Amino acid sequence: MLSEAEVLQRVRSLKDPEIGRTFGELDMVKAVQTTGSTVHVTIELPTPAYPGKHRISDAITAAVKEGQPDVTAVEVKFTSVVQGKMSGGAIGLRAKNVIAVGSGKGGVGKSTVATSLAYGLKTLGCKVGLMDADVYGPSVPHMVGSVDRPTAIKVRTESGEEIERIQPVDVDGLKVISMGYFLKPDQAVIWRGPLLHRAITQFLKDTDWGDLDYLIIDLPPGTGDISLTLSQLLGLAGAVVVCSPQQVALLDAIKAISMFNQVKIPILGIVENMSGEIFGRGGAKAMAEELNVPFLGELPIDSGIRIRGDAGRISTLFSEENPSREPLVQICEQVAIQVAKQLLVAPKMPTLEIL
Structure with a gap:
């Protein structure tokens, strides 16, 4: 023995x-x-x-x-035990890993993927927050089925100072904050860059997120300056790029990847959404291989996802039998392990060429 x-x-x-x-x-x-x-x-x-x-x-x-x-x-x-950078400590954010979910264009299901990723990680046993940074088109409150407004409470710091903190909305154990909670249904946001920067900073610094394993941030579509704001405030664990299989979407996804590279946000990988007969299949995987970035999985085009999103029941994608449950769980697992790899796989030292 x-x-x-x-x-x-x-x-x-x-x-x-x-x-x-x-x-x-x-x-x-x-x-x-x-x-x-x-x-x-x-x-x-x-x-x-x-x-x-x-x-x-x-x-x-x-x-x-x-x-x-x-x-x-x-x-x-x-x-x-979830590993993490704890990069938000400088601004009082106690999230081990902050993950941005972005896309090169609108209409590819980025917010659906971000919301599903948050719920999926929570279902798998993680402490998760979801921040809707798509200020111009905040759709997360509708998808999670929450009409409650965030509240503000006064808390006392270790130094004895009394400050006001925003309490995120708790939806089935998922902590959520969104500009959508502060707007009327027909109200448009018409802001320039400085106001966007201020709102995003408040969502991060002034919200009482508590201790989180993962904070998922749903970015606006395109390559705007919110990503730059995040890169300046935090050392993000990485970014997930969402695209659909057709060529026009893939071209814009390449631009999103380029943007994340420029602002020094690691690419965790690419998700192909709405994969199937209508838009095709496999385009995102081929692009990931070409760009040498991880392919996180494909999510089939499924009316059940649309129905649950419209009804504010995205969480039931993980609690009910449906064709999308397994691929969604696999995507969540791949995102989590890519975050761990960023921390645990030591980068190779560059080879020096002696002239």
């Missing part, structure tokens, strides 16, 4: 299937115990939304049982 030290050595030498470094390097092995002929291993994941946990269980079971007929069972238990 293997000793616990030998089991630990075997498990620590295995490579994580998603991140590509060993469990020992990533400090993911938290406990090893043998009880009779059973070996118990506890692995700490960098996110509850880790995709395909069974691959880790299978690899550990095979490694521990190899050449050990006395080992009859291997039980792998998973815990998770």
